Amino acid sequence: xxxxxxxxxxxxxxINKIQERLKTLLKQKGIDGExxxxxxxxxxxxxxxxxxxxxxxTIVAVGGDSTVSEVINGVVGTNKVVLGMLPIGVTNILAxxxxxADWTQGVNVLAQRxxxxxxxxxxxxxxxxxxxxxxxxxxxxxxxxxxSLWKPVVFKKKxxxxxxxxKPFSATIKFDSKFSIETNIFNLSVFNTRLSKGEGDFKxxxxxxxxxxxxxxxxxxxxxxxxxxxxxYEEIPFVSKFRAKKIxxxxxxxxxxxxxxxxxxxxxxxxxxxxxxxxxxxxxxDRKFD
Amino acid sequence: MFRKKFGSGDxxxxxxxxxxxxxxxxxxxxxxRLKGKVSGDVKTKGDVYVDEGAEVxxxxxxxxxxxxxxxxxxxxxxxxxxxxxxxRVSGNVNSQALIVNLGALFNGKSTMEEHxxxxxxxxxxxxxxxxxxxx
Numbered sequence: 001x002x003x004x005x006x007x008x009x010x011x012x013x014x015i016n017k018i019q020e021r022l023k024t025l026l027k028q029k030g031i032d033g034e035x036x037x038x039x040x041x042x043x044x045x046x047x048x049x050x051x052x053x054x055x056x057x058t059i060v061a062v063g064g065d066s067t068v069s070e071v072i073n074g075v076v077g078t079n080k081v082v083l084g085m086l087p088i089g090v091t092n093i094l095a096x097x098x099x100x101a102d103w104t105q106g107v108n109v110l111a112q113r114x115x116x117x118x119x120x121x122x123x124x125x126x127x128x129x130x131x132x133x134x135x136x137x138x139x140x141x142x143x144x145x146x147x148s149l150w151k152p153v154v155f156k157k158k159x160x161x162x163x164x165x166x167k168p169f170s171a172t173i174k175f176d177s178k179f180s181i182e183t184n185i186f187n188l189s190v191f192n193t194r195l196s197k198g199e200g201d202f203k204x205x206x207x208x209x210x211x212x213x214x215x216x217x218x219x220x221x222x223x224x225x226x227x228x229x230x231x232x233y234e235e236i237p238f239v240s241k242f243r244a245k246k247i248x249x250x251x252x253x254x255x256x257x258x259x260x261x262x263x264x265x266x267x268x269x270x271x272x273x274x275x276x277x278x279x280x281x282x283x284x285x286d287r288k289f290d
Numbered sequence: 291m292f293r294k295k296f297g298s299g300d301x302x303x304x305x306x307x308x309x310x311x312x313x314x315x316x317x318x319x320x321x322x323r324l325k326g327k328v329s330g331d332v333k334t335k336g337d338v339y340v341d342e343g344a345e346v347x348x349x350x351x352x353x354x355x356x357x358x359x360x361x362x363x364x365x366x367x368x369x370x371x372x373x374x375x376x377x378r379v380s381g382n383v384n385s386q387a388l389i390v391n392l393g394a395l396f397n398g399k400s401t402m403e404e405h406x407x408x409x410x411x412x413x414x415x416x417x418x419x420x421x422x423x424x425x
Contacts, residue, residue: 179314179330181306214309240307240326243318 002026002033002084002110003056005047005071007063010089015062018088018103022062025104029111033058038067048074058082058282060110062103064089065262069128072261076120076127077277084110084282090144091262094130099284109284116283119204121192121260122275128192128260129279132272134249135187136166136213137231138257138264159229163222168215170252171268175210175244183240184215189233190247190272206274210247212240246273303336308343322352324359342376349381357394364398 008015015022026032036051038044044061048071051059057080061071068085075081086106087095100106120127133141139162144155166186173188174180191209211233221228224236233239251268258266303320306312310326321336329347332338338352344359354369357377365371367385375393382399390396 179312179316181310181312183307183310212307212310214307216309238307238309238325239305240310241302241305243303 001056002031002058002060003051004033004035004060004062004086005044005051005067006035006037007044007061007067007089008037010063010067012090014088022086022103022107025107026110029107031107031110033060038063038070041066042070044070045074052078052081056081058084060084060086062086062088065091065093068094069261069263072120072129072279073127076275076279079280082115082280082282086110091141093262097130098281099287105284110282112285114283114285115280116287117204117278117280119192119206120275120277120279121190121208121272122277123258123260123265123270123272126260126265127275127277127279128265129281130192130261132190132258132260132265133187134251134256134258134268134270135168135185136162136228137187137189137233138259139166140231141259141262142257156229160222160225163225163228164218169254169256172250173210173212174248174250175242176246178244181212181240181242183212185251186213186215186221187228187233188212188249189231192274207243207245208247208272208274210240210242210244212242214238214240246271248272304334306344308341316348340377342374355385 006015023032036047038047044067048059052075059071059075059081061068071083075083085095085100086103087100088103100109118129120129121132123132140159143158168184168186171185172180172182189211191211213233213236216238227235248271249268255267257264258268258270301320302323304318304322306324306326306328308325312326312328314330316330316332318334318336322332322334322338323341324344324346325341327345332348333351335353337354338350340346340357340359340361342358346359346361347363349363350361351366353367355365355367355371356374357379358374360378362380364381365383370387371383371385372389373379373391373394373396375391378395380397384401386402388400
């Protein structure tokens with residue numbers, strides 16, 4: 001049976017507008033099921049755990065990245081459960097990474113039911129499926145999540161202001177205890193996917209990809225504005241890239257916020273690694289997997 | 291050999307950016323591009339490109355190597371080593387081929403016999419019969 005965990009606050013309450021149409025479509029496709037609404041932060045994870053105990057085998061996160069992240073952390077370690085998603089949030093990074101652009105496509109993807117197993121990253125006891133961010137991107141994500149009604153032009157203006165005002169910080173990053181780097185971080189993203197977020201095909205090789213943008217002149221950063229605004233850091237000419245199973249980040253004297261799957265998960269110093277636990281997900285047939 | 295130009299389609303697995311200092315043993319399965327400071331030891335199954343401005347104080351083992359920056363340390367390449375006009379290499383080079391461009395600096399010894407032995411070993415391994423596996 002399909003078990004739908006809905007975040008009613010996602011995308012500025014978008015579920016209220018689409019609920020009837022969504023249920024009709026699911027019924028037409030023969031994949032309707034139980035709908036449960038979360039009532040606050042962390043609730044989706046608890047609901048998912050209860051659903052697993054009750055024997056649910058397909059759990060679908062209906063919401064944005066935070067909803068998906070919570071459901072992942074609720075079902076991780078249970079081999080029988082398959083995770084699906086219907087993206088209705090502001091940022092839908094994992095859904096896009098799995099080839100699901102919007103909720104209507106998500107319904108078709110659910111109905112086709114192409115199941116893949118993906119690696120998960122781990123920070124302390126929190127699991128993530130796409131990326132972890134420290135630095136500039138966390139500031140952008142904070143603003144994005146505090147205002148779901150941003151228009152693109154307003155968003156770009158905000159990013160521009162942030163580039164001009166953001167202060168990079170010195171950090172030491174260790175990779176698999178084999179080598180370390182010292183640099184001033186503008187942004188560090190650690191991907192569970194092979195390439196940048198949203199575009200990356202999943203590479204299940206047990207390694208993470210760290211994409212680091214070190215401190216540069218404001219001029220250099222502004223020259224790469226469009227890449228920064230779209231979080232396409234890997235395309236920036238002065239980027240660094242490393243692959244490792246375990247990455248330790250020490251962010252100097254001041255603790256820095258750490259986001260994973262676009263949600264806050266803690267502060268530096270942190271250790272991120274590839275978990276031995278995997279996740280079964282329903283993905284678009286267009287998405288490549290290794 | 292460098293079949294394609296670096297950064298023009300070949301996937302680069304590891305990049306040490308221009309504002310980064312790396313210490314330790316860098317290991318990679320793919321192509322590596324060094325633009326910053328590196329000290330220790332670099333080993334990869336792919337190619338290595340040392341950019342102009344990069345300072346590498348490390349021994350480097352790779353398939354092929356191109357040097358436009360500075361390398362202080364021994365180089366072992368299964369294929370070709372090319373020191374470009376801005377390149378500076380202080381160390382011994384062990385490779386199948388060595389190209390030193392006009393204007394480049396190379397202070398060290400170049401040897402090639404090791405790789406003949408490596409190739410022989412490879413050929414011998416290639417004709418070894420597969421071990422039988424019990425069902």
